[in-house]
Amino acid sequence: MDRLWTDFVNSDYHDWRGGDRSEDRLGKASWQQDFLNRWQLEATVPASSAEESTMRSFRDELQSLAIRMSAGDLLTDKDQTWLNDCMQAGGVTRKLILQEKGLDVVLVPMHAHWQQVIAEVAADFAMTLLKGEGQRIRSCDNPDCRWIFYDDTRSRTQKYCDDKMCGNLMKVRRFRAKRKQATSKEPGEKKNEI
Incomplete structure (x- = not known):
């Protein structure tokens, strides 16, 4: 499940398959507009x-903080001050509106x-931190991916941003490494023919 902050942090794209292709999507007007539309935000594009x-700069700092949180680090006073400063820079007003469930x-x-x-x-x-869910912040175990995600599984054991993509890729890599290791250990042995 994407969250506003994970979507923003992951604008720094790296080829999860291990290729050399990486892309900073933050500077692309099309990505900016899609991001604003998806999260119903407004800014000049x-x-x-x-x-x-x-x-x-903000993305890099937030990504670094998320990686530290995924490693089990606690929020420091410096981190808290930084987040407060970032939030304070965007002013909000309260507005009474009528929704389907009534006034809000x-x-x-x-x-x-x-x-x-x-x-x-x-x-x-x-x-995310306020709800006590900082322990659910993860960095994908695929070293080529670098994707930050929120683990919304019941068991809190999700290792990959996407089990079908990074999860399968890493499973295949482990299988091939084991197979290669097994064949390199038996250079002089004949294989049984059936």
Whole structure:
């Protein structure tokens, strides 16, 4: 299940099959527009070069924090201050609205720019931590992938971002490595013919 913050962090794409292809999607106007549409956020597309630089810096820091959390590290005071600063940069107002279930008070962004988007991404990450679910943050066990994901399985044992892609790839790699190791141990032995 994608979350706002994982979708943002994973804009730094690496070929999960082990190829040399990697791509920083954050700088692509098409990715920016799709991201904003998917999460119902507003900002100017394409982002300015200064905004892109700020977003990359934020993404790299958030990715680093997520990797540390996936390794079992705890949130430090410095991390907490950084997240608070990111969230504070995006102001919100409260608005009373009528929904299907009745009246509700919602937080509405005050601005439509990329700093507001960063604040929303930081808040989504903070909500993951607030719900005590920081232990469910994972980094894919496929070393070529580098994808960050949220483990929503009941057992909390998910190793790969996608079992059908990275999971199967790593299973095949382990099988081939075992097979290669087994054949290299038996160079002088004849195989039984049936």
